[in-house]
Amino acid sequence: MHRICLVVPANPFDQYFVQVPLDVLTAANRLRADGHEVTVWDQRLDGPAPEGAAPDTVLVWSAIADRAQCYPLDLRPIRRAADLARERFPGARTVAVGPHGTHMPHATLRSLGTDHVALGEADSAAVQAVRGLAGGASAPVLSGDTAPSSPLALVSDRPTPYPNIPMEEFGLPAYDMVPMARYTAEVIADDLPQPGPCGMVMAARGCAYGCTFCHLPFGTRMRTRPVDGVIAEVEAQREAGLEFQFFLDYVFGINRSFYTELCARMRGRGIGWVGQTRAEIVLKNDVTAWADAGCQGMWLGAESPAVAGTGVHKRVTEKQVRDAVLKLRDAGITPFAFILLGLPDDEACMSDWLVDWAADIPAWFGINQLFLRPGTSLYDGLAARYNGGAVPETWEAVEEVTRRYRREYPADLDDQERRLTGLPNYLGNAILPVG
Numbered sequence: 165m166h167r168i169c170l171v172v173p174a175n176p177f178d179q180y181f182v183q184v185p186l187d188v189l190t191a192a193n194r195l196r197a198d199g200h201e202v203t204v205w206d207q208r209l210d211g212p213a214p215e216g217a218a219p220d221t222v223l224v225w226s227a228i229a230d231r232a233q234c235y236p237l238d239l240r241p242i243r244r245a246a247d248l249a250r251e252r253f254p255g256a257r258t259v260a261v262g263p264h265g266t267h268m269p270h271a272t273l274r275s276l277g278t279d280h281v282a283l284g285e286a287d288s289a290a291v292q293a294v295r296g297l298a299g300g301a302s303a304p305v306l307s308g309d310t311a312p313s314s315p316l317a318l319v320s321d322r323p324t325p326y327p328n329i330p331m332e333e334f335g336l337p338a339y340d341m342v343p344m345a346r347y348t349a350e351v352i353a354d355d356l357p358q359p360g361p362c363g364m365v366m367a368a369r370g371c372a373y374g375c376t377f378c379h380l381p382f383g384t385r386m387r388t389r390p391v392d393g394v395i396a397e398v399e400a401q402r403e404a405g406l407e408f409q410f411f412l413d414y415v416f417g418i419n420r421s422f423y424t425e426l427c428a429r430m431r432g433r434g435i436g437w438v439g440q441t442r443a444e445i446v447l448k449n450d451v452t453a454w455a456d457a458g459c460q461g462m463w464l465g466a467e468s469p470a471v472a473g474t475g476v477h478k479r480v481t482e483k484q485v486r487d488a489v490l491k492l493r494d495a496g497i498t499p500f501a502f503i504l505l506g507l508p509d510d511e512a513c514m515s516d517w518l519v520d521w522a523a524d525i526p527a528w529f530g531i532n533q534l535f536l537r538p539g540t541s542l543y544d545g546l547a548a549r550y551n552g553g554a555v556p557e558t559w560e561a562v563e564e565v566t567r568r569y570r571r572e573y574p575a576d577l578d579d580q581e582r583r584l585t586g587l588p589n590y591l592g593n594a595i596l597p598v599g
Contacts, residue, residue, distance in 0.1 A: 165199050165200055165201060166200045166201070166219075166220055166221055166294065166298060167200070167201045167202075167203075167217055167218070167219040167220050167221070168195055168200050168201065168202045168203070168219055168220075168221050168222075168223065168294060169202075169203050169204075169205055169213075169214060169219035169221070169222045169223070169249070169253065169256070170188050170191065170192055170202065170203070170204045170205070170222075170223050170225070170290070171204075171205045171207065171222055171223065171224045171225065171245055171246075171248075171249050172185045172188055172204070172205070172206040172207060172208060172225055172228060172245075173207055173208075173224065173225065173226075173241050173242045173244065173245030173246075174207045174208045174241060174244075174245065175208070175231070175236065175241045176241070177231065178208045180359065180592075180595060181348045181349050181350070181359060181362075182206075182208045182209065182346065182347055182348055183228075183230045183347055183348070183349050183362070183364055183410065184230075184342075184344070184347045184362075184363055184364040184401075185204070185206060185225070185228045185229070185342070186228070186229045186230070186337060186364045186365070186366065186412065187225075187228060187229040187232075187285075187286045187287040188204060188206075188225055188228055188286075188287075189204070189337035189338045189339060189341065189342065190287040190334045190337045190338075191223075191286070191287040191288075191290040191291055191334075192204055192337070192338035192341055193334060193335050193336060193337055193338040194287070194291045194329070194333065194334050194335065195290070195291055195294060196338060197335065198291070198294070198295070200294065201217075202338070202341070203216070203219065203341065204338070204341045204342050205249070206342055207245055207248065209342075209343065209346055213248075213249075213252045213253075218253050218255065218256065219253055219256050220255070220256055220257065221256055221257045221258075221259065221294060221297060222249045222250075222253055222256045222257070222258045222259070223258075223259045223260075223261055223282075223290050223293070223294075224242065224245055224246045224249060224258060224259070224260050224261070224276070224278065225261055225262050225286055226239070226242050226260055226261065226262030226263065226264040226265065226272070226276075227262045227263055227264070227286075227381075228262075228286070229286070229364075229366070229381075229412060230364065230410075230412060232262065232263055232286070232379070232381035233378065233379055233380070233381060233414070234379070234532070234535070235262070235263045235264065235379065235381075235537065237535060237537065237559060237562055237563045237566065238559075238563065239264060239272070239275045239276060239559050242260070242264070242275075242276060243275060243276050243277065246258060246260070246276050246277060246278055247277075250277075257279045257280070257297065258277075258278040258279050258280070259278060259279065259280040259281065259282055259290075259293050259297075259306070260272055260273075260276050260278045260280070260281045260282070261281070261282045261286045261289045261290045261293065262286050263379065263381055263538075263539060264276075264281075264559070265281030265282065265283060265305075266281075266283045266284060266289075266325055266539070267538035267539040268538055268559065268562070269281045269283060269304075269305045269307075269323060270304075270305070271557060271558050271559055271562075272559070273304055273305075274558070275558070275559050279304070280293065280297075280303070280304055280305070280306050281304070281305055281306065282306040282307070282326065283305065283306065283307040283308070283323055283324070283325040283326060284307070284308070284325030284326035284327070284328070285325075285326075285328055285369075285381065285382060286381075287329070287334065288326055288327070288328045288329040289306075289325070289326050291329060292306075292326040292329070293306045293326075305323050306326075307323040307324055307325055307326060308323070308324040308325060308326050308327055309323045309324045328383075328387075331369070331387065331389050331393075332389075332390065332393070336393075336396060336397060336400060337397065337400075339400055339401065339404050344363070344401065344404035344405060344406055345361055345404065345405040345406065346361075347361065347362060347363065347364075347406070348360060348361060348362055349362035349364070349408075349410045349438070350362070350410075350438060350461065350500075350591075350595060351408045351436065351438070351460075352436065352438070352460040352461050352498055355498065356594055357461065357498065357500070357528055357591060357594050357595055358594070358595060359595050360408065361405065361406050361407075361408065362406060362408045362409065362410055362438075363398070363401035363402075363404075363406035363408070363409045363410070364401075364409065364410045364412055365394060365397045365398055365401070365409055365410075365411055365412070366389070366411070366412045366413055367388065367389055367391075367394045367411060367413050367416075367422075367423075367426055368386055368387060368388040368389065368413045368415075368418075368419070368422070369382035369383070369386075369387045369413075370382045370383045370384060370385050370386045370387050370414070371384060371386075371414040371415055372384060372385075372386055372415070372418065373415070373442070373477075373478070374477050374541075375465075375476055375477055375478045376475075376476045376477050376540060376541040376542040376545075377476050377504070377507065377534060377540055377542045378540060379537045379539045379540050380414075380539075381539075382414075386415075386418065386419065388419060388422045391422075391425050391426050391429055394426060394429075395429050395430070398430070398433070398435060399433075402433075402435060407434070407435055407436065408435070408436045408437065408438075409435060409436070409437040409438075410437065410438050410439070411437055411438070411439035411440070412440075413439065413440070413441075414440060414441075415440075415441050415442055415445055416439040416440060416441040416445070416454075416462070417441050417445045417446070417448075417449045417454070418441070418445055420448070420449060423449075424453065426457075427453050427454055427456070427457035427459075428453075428457070430457035430458055431456050431457045431458070433458065434458070435458050436458050436459075436460045437457075437458050437459055437460065438459070438460060438461035438462065438463070438500075439454075439459060439461075439462050439463070440462065440463035440464075440465070441462060441463070441464065442464065442465055442480065443464050443466065443480050443484040443485045443487070443488035443489075444480060444484055444488075446462070446464070446488035446491055446492060447484060447487060447488055447491065451491055451492055451495045451497060452495045454495070454497060455495045455496045455497050459497050460497060460498060461497060461498040461499075461500060462492050462497050462498075462499060462500065463500040463501075463502060464485060464488055464489065464499065464500065464501050464502065464527075465478075465502050466480075466485045466501040466502060466503060466525075466529070467480075467502070467503065467504040467507065468503065468504065468507055468510050468512045468513060468518055469482035469485070469512045469517065469518065469521045470482070470510055470511045470512035470513075470517070470518075471504075471507065471510070473509070473510075473511060474507040474508055474509050474510050475508060475509060476507055476508065476542065482521070485501065485525075486525065489501065489525060489526055489527045490526065493526060493527075498527075498528065499526070499527035499528070500527060500528050500529065500530065500591065501522075501525055501527045501528070501529040501530075502529070502530050502531075502532075503518070503522055503529050503530070503531045503532075503584070504531075504532060504533075504534055505518070505531060505532070505533045505534060505577050505580055505581060505584075506533050506534035506569070506570060506573050506575075506577050507534060508542075513575055513577075513580065514574050514575045516575070516580070518580065518584075519580055519583050519584055519587075522584055522587060522589075522590075523587050523589070525589070527589065528589055528590075528591045528594065529584075529587075529589060529590060529591060530590075530591045530592070531581060531584050531585070531590070533570065533577050533581060534566075534569070534570075535566050536550075536562075536565050536566045536569055537562075538562060543565075546565070546569065547562075547565050550564075550565040550568040550569050550572075551564070551565055551568075
């Protein structure tokens with residue numbers, strides 16, 4: 165038996181929401197089932213480190229499930245979390261899990277100063293790293309290439325991530341380890357989005373689409389879970405005081421038979437929820453069934469009215485986005501649209517059409533400027549071009565790739581962002597920072 169502490173770093177996003185660390189709690193339950201003593205230190209909640217005997221292994225999440233798709237390039241907040249853990253538990257081994265170590269393991273080791281990084285989906289990687297260390301592994305890079313009994317690190321430019329543990333082996337996340345009532349997300353109150361107590365659940369992992377700008381921490385193969393298990397999580401979170409949920413599934417509704425069954429089981433439970441999907445999926449579904457099941461809001465990855473012409477493999481038209489927004493609204497579901505500034509060759513962004521389009525769309529919208537992230541094919545195609553012809557070897561160089569891309573973009577992205585955030589349907593004008 166080992167004593168394990170799972171650490172969630174604080175980050176700038178906390179001013180708006182502090183969402184349930186779902187994959188951390190999933191790993192915690194599996195590690196506890198393996199016979200370990202497990203604690204969770206969520207540094208976003210400003211609480212002290214867990215009491216009791218000091219852990220012998222600390223695992224630091226570089227991006228929990230709700231942030232893994234848009235993981236940050238600035239590792240300084242994660243380094244602070246690792247430093248706090250080392251100060252509090254000086255004798256413990258430290259392991260980083262998450263997309264940073266998975267895509268740039270050696271750079272992540274240097275940036276975070278941890279003893280190890282574990283590659284793969286964070287909850288699976290965390291569990292298998294602990295098993296490997298318990299079996300005598302000592303490699304700095306823990307992955308599917310390092311046998312648990314081997315003290316040697318495999319020298320490889322692209323180590324193989326740990327394989328995914330079957331989802332049914334994880335069981336119910338360890339909600340009892342954290343103060344569930346303190347977690348928040350966007351909830352719908354009086355037809356307006358507001359920050360409020362909110363749980364999180366994933367009925368399916370993965371995304372079958374191949375948008376080149378998108379980081380997919382759960383891969384391109386759709387993996388649905390038994391509906392009984394999903395409902396058990398929803399009910400467990402309600403018992404913990406969270407009567408609103410966020411479905412983190414990237415393409416809610418894509419498997420119509422699965423999601424039809426899920427919605428049928430959700431109906432009548434009195435649980436409100438928000439999800440996320442794509443415009444063309446909305447247009448293929450009976451969204452009134454979603455509303456009857458408690459859906460109060462749905463995010464669409466709209467990106468730009470001209471996204472279909474940008475060459476990023478997202479062939480969604482302006483009309484499809486608008487029709488999907490109207491279909492959701494007519495069903496009583498609050499529509500949300502995510503806008504991405506700075507896509508390559510985006511005529512809407514370069515001509516300033518994007519701002520006018522956002523002002524006119526009958527939905528709340530959120531925005532971000534494009535980041536070029538390792539683990540995406542867009543980054544693979546552009547990184548060397550904006551790094552003097554060489555592939556970046558540090559996270560600082562990765563950040564500089566995005567900065568150079570934005571500086572050379574044929575439009576003032578900062579000015580567009582300022583004007584977009586001034587629009588009345590910008591979500592940030594409805595949801596004020598906490599405190």
